[in-house]
Amino acid sequence: MNLVRAELSRLLSRRFTHIMVLGLLAVFGVTAATTLANSTRPDAGVWAAAQKTASEQRESLARFKASCEEKFLVDKEAAEAAFPGGCGAVGDSTEIQAARYLEDAFVFEQEIGGLTVFLAVYLSFFAFVIAASFIGAEMSSGGITNLLLWRPQRSAILGAKLTALTGGVAVFSALFTALYVGTFYLIAYTSGWTGQPGVAFWADLAALGGRAIALSTAAAACAFALATLARHTAAALGIAVGYFLVWEAGARIVFEIGGMLPYDPYFLSSYLSAFVSGDLTYWHGLDGTGDLVITRLSGGMVVAGLTAVLIAAAFANFRRRDLT
Amino acid sequence: MTAVIEISGLCKTFHSLWREEKTALDGFDMYVEKGQVHGFLGPNGSGKTTTLRTLLGLLRPDEGVMRILDTPSADFGSVAHRVGAIVESPAFFTPFSGRKTLQLLATAGGLPRGRVDEVLTTVGLRDRADEPVKVYSLGMRQRLAVASALLKRPELLILDEPANGLDPSGIHAMRTLMSDLAEQGVTVLLSSHLLSEIEQVCDSVTIIDRGRRVAHGPVSVVLAGHDTGEHLVRVADPEQAAQVLRAAGATVRSADGVLFVGGVSGPAAISETLGRAGLWVTELTPLTPDLESVFLDLTGTRPAADAPPQIAVPTRRRPPSDNFIDLDVRSGEQA
Numbered sequence: 001m002n003l004v005r006a007e008l009s010r011l012l013s014r015r016f017t018h019i020m021v022l023g024l025l026a027v028f029g030v031t032a033a034t035t036l037a038n039s040t041r042p043d044a045g046v047w048a049a050a051q052k053t054a055s056e057q058r059e060s061l062a063r064f065k066a067s068c069e070e071k072f073l074v075d076k077e078a079a080e081a082a083f084p085g086g087c088g089a090v091g092d093s094t095e096i097q098a099a100r101y102l103e104d105a106f107v108f109e110q111e112i113g114g115l116t117v118f119l120a121v122y123l124s125f126f127a128f129v130i131a132a133s134f135i136g137a138e139m140s141s142g143g144i145t146n147l148l149l150w151r152p153q154r155s156a157i158l159g160a161k162l163t164a165l166t167g168g169v170a171v172f173s174a175l176f177t178a179l180y181v182g183t184f185y186l187i188a189y190t191s192g193w194t195g196q197p198g199v200a201f202w203a204d205l206a207a208l209g210g211r212a213i214a215l216s217t218a219a220a221a222c223a224f225a226l227a228t229l230a231r232h233t234a235a236a237l238g239i240a241v242g243y244f245l246v247w248e249a250g251a252r253i254v255f256e257i258g259g260m261l262p263y264d265p266y267f268l269s270s271y272l273s274a275f276v277s278g279d280l281t282y283w284h285g286l287d288g289t290g291d292l293v294i295t296r297l298s299g300g301m302v303v304a305g306l307t308a309v310l311i312a313a314a315f316a317n318f319r320r321r322d323l324t
Numbered sequence: 325m326t327a328v329i330e331i332s333g334l335c336k337t338f339h340s341l342w343r344e345e346k347t348a349l350d351g352f353d354m355y356v357e358k359g360q361v362h363g364f365l366g367p368n369g370s371g372k373t374t375t376l377r378t379l380l381g382l383l384r385p386d387e388g389v390m391r392i393l394d395t396p397s398a399d400f401g402s403v404a405h406r407v408g409a410i411v412e413s414p415a416f417f418t419p420f421s422g423r424k425t426l427q428l429l430a431t432a433g434g435l436p437r438g439r440v441d442e443v444l445t446t447v448g449l450r451d452r453a454d455e456p457v458k459v460y461s462l463g464m465r466q467r468l469a470v471a472s473a474l475l476k477r478p479e480l481l482i483l484d485e486p487a488n489g490l491d492p493s494g495i496h497a498m499r500t501l502m503s504d505l506a507e508q509g510v511t512v513l514l515s516s517h518l519l520s521e522i523e524q525v526c527d528s529v530t531i532i533d534r535g536r537r538v539a540h541g542p543v544s545v546v547l548a549g550h551d552t553g554e555h556l557v558r559v560a561d562p563e564q565a566a567q568v569l570r571a572a573g574a575t576v577r578s579a580d581g582v583l584f585v586g587g588v589s590g591p592a593a594i595s596e597t598l599g600r601a602g603l604w605v606t607e608l609t610p611l612t613p614d615l616e617s618v619f620l621d622l623t624g625t626r627p628a629a630d631a632p633p634q635i636a637v638p639t640r641r642r643p644p645s646d647n648f649i650d651l652d653v654r655s656g657e658q659a
Contacts, residue, residue: 006428013419141415145382146472149409150433152381152401322338323382 003156007164016133024126024176031115032183039106039192046103053101058093065090099195108188109195112181112205119180120212120276124219127169128240131223134165136233145323154319162224162311169220173213181209211276211300218307225310229317243268262292268306274299327391328480328511329356329379334388336374336535348374350535352388356513356528361506363526363543364515365615367623371535372515376411376484393480405433408478410469413488418458422449422468425457429472443471448497462489470498481505484515499525523615533623543615550613550621555591557583558607559598568601569594584611 011017042050068087071079083089099107138144138161147157188194197205227236248269255263264270264282274280274294283292336349348371356362366372377383379390381400390397393406400407416425426440444450447467457465466489473481487495495518502512502525516522522529522543529546531539539546559565562583566576574594575587588594591608598605619625 002431002434006432009428010417010420013417015419142412143415143417145411146414146416146429147432148382149380149411150404150429150476152404320384322384323377324338 003151003160004164004167007161008168011134011164011168014134016137017130020126020130021172024122027122028176028180028183031118032187035106035184036187036191038104039187040104041191042102042105042193046105047098049103050098050101054096054098057096057101061090061093061096065093099193102193106184106188106192107195108185108192109197109201112184113208115184116177116181116205116208116212117277119177120208120215123173123176123212123216127173127216127220128223129237131165131169131220132227132236133233134227135161135224136227136231136236139228139231140233142323148323155315158228158315158318162221165224166217166221170213170217173216177209177212181205208276214300215272215276215303218303221307222310225307225314228314229310265294268302270294271299271302275303326358326394327355328358328360328393329354329362329513330389330391331355331375331379332389334375334378334390335386336371336378336383337386348535349378349385349388352532352535353537354530354540356511356530358511359506359509360527361502361512361514361525363522363529364513364532365517365519365522365529365619366532367625370532370623372532373412373484374535375532376409376482376513376515380407380409380411380482382411405476406479407482408473408476408480409482409484410473410486411482411484413462413465413485414469414472416457416465416468419456421454421456422460422464422471423453425468426472426475429475433476435475439475439477443474446474446501447471448494463491463494466490467494470501478510480511480513482513485517486514487516487518487521495521519615519619529615531619531622538622539618546618547613547615550618552586552611552613553588554584554586554611555588555594556607556609556611557585557594557598557605559583559603559605561603564601565598565603568603569597572597 065087068079068083071082072087100110144157148154151157185194223236223240226239227233230236230239248267252263252267255261255266262283264280270280270282271294274296276299278296280294280299281291282294331352331354334349334352334354335347337345337347339345350371352371352375354364354375364372364375374383378385379392379397379400381397392400393403395403420428423440423444426443427437429435430437430440441450441453444453447470449464449467449471452460452464457468460468466486470483470486473483487498490498499521502514505512506527514522514526526543528542529540530537531546539549541549557565557569558581562578562581566578566583569576569583569585569588572593573587574585574597577584585594588597591610595605595608
């Protein structure tokens, strides 16, 4: 416990950590300021216009459904080919709310989901960089040697660093997520429209926030493991950048040109997306086999599995490595 | 005497996919007795730091037996609380103050905080303890490193180049500290390039070259083993003096008008021989070796007039050789 406290103190005292947190706050500040600047509290006129647009949309949907049902009555086979999802696939007219058509108003209930996914991405990015630097600097400078002369227990030392790092990142991410959601709620409350979020909405948002925190913590753990294996901050960052440039971008283009579809299951980003945003349908069953989906569960398992494998490799390597 | 460090047949080769393998230790032996201040000498790249890192569990040896405080080095963890060590220049976390650096180590080691103030005073950092390490000079960081090694009240203190960056006052303080610790019964293993310091403060030495021990034993005996019995002689007519001395059975070599005379029973024999020939000595000095000359001879690093010496390239393990000088006069060492 003493070791974990000492490592946490070191993590929180690092100038690089401070700079990265400032960067994170800057991104947040820009996002919040832009939202605030582009949002105005809807007045009666705006509401009336939104109600009118919503009403027109409902009528349009009703006409479409009526036309669709008529085609099914006339020629069922042709209609099934034209509307593979049936007439109900386009949605329910009762779901069309006026709030969706409020001009120049930030509607919390509609937009916080997308903003929280964005939060998950940049929390993970900053956590990855902070974590790689935290352990990479120790490995390359020989600082970890000092501690091993005091406590020659390599697994305990590395474990204390990992615990301090992931614990710190998880707590910070949780607090930051609360601040983030709270700020946007306040913006909507004062200069936009909060919507009418119910219990189910808040439960979904809490789960999404939880997955954002989990993803940032996993990113920190993976960066920690890569920097431990490669012994340098830059090496860990290079592996990550190299992966995204060569595989996620380059190989995707090659698959596309070669017509090797569907390729989504071969990319980590597909699983990350499924874990955070929900089931990812990457192929519609045009041949009658049905949609192919990466589920949230399988996305989560890939994230957890990758993290576990990298951490296990880092500990196994560090236990046996010569520290020069 | 009880052995505190016993190393026998230690071998360590560094392998790399990209570079040729390098043998840092090639059957190295060392024996340090309890209560000694033991000097550990060797040229750059000779294997000193590799030895210390291997002893402290930071490197895995290929072969050899090591015991530290009567415990196999594989169980170093069980005696680590009795060993204080610094290896090369320790990397401290520079935003922390010297005091906080030591407090974190004390916390990690379960030591009382009062001990931090004691060691800060011992190494002379008490009044600068609350400044961040990043403003410390090299010498101050070295003092902090020594303080961290002293924190545990070690029975065995292993210091790798502790005088690096120290000013003369700091070097003097370090020498006094070594002596005080030895008086308190602490065994000190001191790796250093400051040969005059080693000569002053150490009871015994081990000299390593290209991964092998080339000399070891009490300092006085190591020096005596290299005493050629030569004398420096200045006379008005060195050429005639050389002839006279050679005729008397002495060996004589001359350089820059000075004679180096060996093979005589003592200085009196030289002055008597030259006096009988009517040659009057203006200077007669016995040439007693110092540690520096012994070190330079044993390690082959004495600078030549026309070419600066180069650091040896450690490559593959060499075949066993018996051409090293064994000045072993210690008692109690196991064969």
